Amino acid sequence: MYARPVDTRERLIESTRALLWERGYVGTSPKTIQERSGAGQGSMYHHFRGKADLALAAITRSAEEMRARAEAIFSGPGTPAQRIITYLRRERDVLRGCPVGRLTQDPDVMADPTLRRPVERTFVWLRARMTGLLAEAQAKGEIDSELDPAATATALVAVLQGGYVVARAAADAEVYAQAIDGALGMLAGHAR
Amino acid sequence: MYARPVDTRERLIESTRALLWERGYVGTSPKTIQERSGAGQGSMYHHFRGKADLALAAITRSAEEMRARAEAIFSGPGTPAQRIITYLRRERDVLRGCPVGRLTQDPDVMADPTLRRPVERTFVWLRARMTGLLAEAQAKGEIDSELDPAATATALVAVLQGGYVVARAAADAEVYAQAIDGALGMLAGHAR
DNA sequence: GTCTATATTACGATAGAC
DNA sequence: GTCTATCGTAATATAGAC
Numbered sequence: 001m002y003a004r005p006v007d008t009r010e011r012l013i014e015s016t017r018a019l020l021w022e023r024g025y026v027g028t029s030p031k032t033i034q035e036r037s038g039a040g041q042g043s044m045y046h047h048f049r050g051k052a053d054l055a056l057a058a059i060t061r062s063a064e065e066m067r068a069r070a071e072a073i074f075s076g077p078g079t080p081a082q083r084i085i086t087y088l089r090r091e092r093d094v095l096r097g098c099p100v101g102r103l104t105q106d107p108d109v110m111a112d113p114t115l116r117r118p119v120e121r122t123f124v125w126l127r128a129r130m131t132g133l134l135a136e137a138q139a140k141g142e143i144d145s146e147l148d149p150a151a152t153a154t155a156l157v158a159v160l161q162g163g164y165v166v167a168r169a170a171a172d173a174e175v176y177a178q179a180i181d182g183a184l185g186m187l188a189g190h191a192r
Numbered sequence: 193m194y195a196r197p198v199d200t201r202e203r204l205i206e207s208t209r210a211l212l213w214e215r216g217y218v219g220t221s222p223k224t225i226q227e228r229s230g231a232g233q234g235s236m237y238h239h240f241r242g243k244a245d246l247a248l249a250a251i252t253r254s255a256e257e258m259r260a261r262a263e264a265i266f267s268g269p270g271t272p273a274q275r276i277i278t279y280l281r282r283e284r285d286v287l288r289g290c291p292v293g294r295l296t297q298d299p300d301v302m303a304d305p306t307l308r309r310p311v312e313r314t315f316v317w318l319r320a321r322m323t324g325l326l327a328e329a330q331a332k333g334e335i336d337s338e339l340d341p342a343a344t345a346t347a348l349v350a351v352l353q354g355g356y357v358v359a360r361a362a363a364d365a366e367v368y369a370q371a372i373d374g375a376l377g378m379l380a381g382h383a384r
Numbered sequence: 385g386t387c388t389a390t391a392t393t394a395c396g397a398t399a400g401a402c
Numbered sequence: 403g404t405c406t407a408t409c410g411t412a413a414t415a416t417a418g419a420c
Contacts, residue, residue: 157354
């Protein structure tokens, strides 16, 4: 990700993605975007109608990327339960947090239905996809069939997102790993 | 909480608390604080040195309140495991998120060691306190002694914090409840 | 303790030349 | 497509009267 973009429009989107990740929508100004992308005022307003329009392009791409990276693991090798574990344990930029999840804390993003939609859809999809994998794991007898797949999936996504929060609070990426370990430890009680 | 403050200094702190909760530090301006508190420019700069100084008072109080509310349940009636469940299921302003946890997403708060400290200490304390309760629950035979208390505690705090994230993404408080249900469902596999 | 006036810089966008 | 100039408003604070 973050391939070095060659054209101005592309650099604007990638710079905005990075800034939204670091500082959120409220904390990101057009001026900063222009400085980081190396594009001038005029270029930005030529390619996009304004801050919100550019943010939409950035958010949409980050959401797509997050989904694609997850799907690559979910549809990859291993049993369903193994793939979920692989996803939870995969290498992450923990202290930077989740580029999509952090937008849920941004009042101006959540207040704008257009900006909000990609965020909402990403998490709806992620929870549904993991629900399906958990159901598969149950069908294969990998995990206890008494677990509610949807609730368990939501809990696992929450551990992931909350893992970023507690790790950032501690300024220690290891705390994220501990949260995941704890969740998988609990899940292990239901393994067959 | 949010008792109606009578003096100006108090109104400034309470208004700042509310605004930090809604919009974060980056999204909150002194002007907005003055408007909401009914205090004038001069009053604010008389009582506090500036935005950061006022935010410190607000953050410190929110952190203390979060801790006190948790401790009231943790040291309350019921077995250790029951008290943890009571805490996770207690009524919450889910769609508003956690007033302390949300600050971990605020770049200017995390960059300032003084503002950052109360946030860090709150989560360190919360994880440690729940670790202790889980160890107690194990000693009483309430839950499986094979679970790592510290990792489990961190996972439960993460579910809570991540529960806010997924609920806000869905604009549905019920999603928070689902995350907690899922986590407790997993934990139930280790109940005795 | 509170008020108004003022200062400086940034924000977010538009206008129009090139 | 990109540049510079400009605009109106807001952010964050200081100065000094009352």
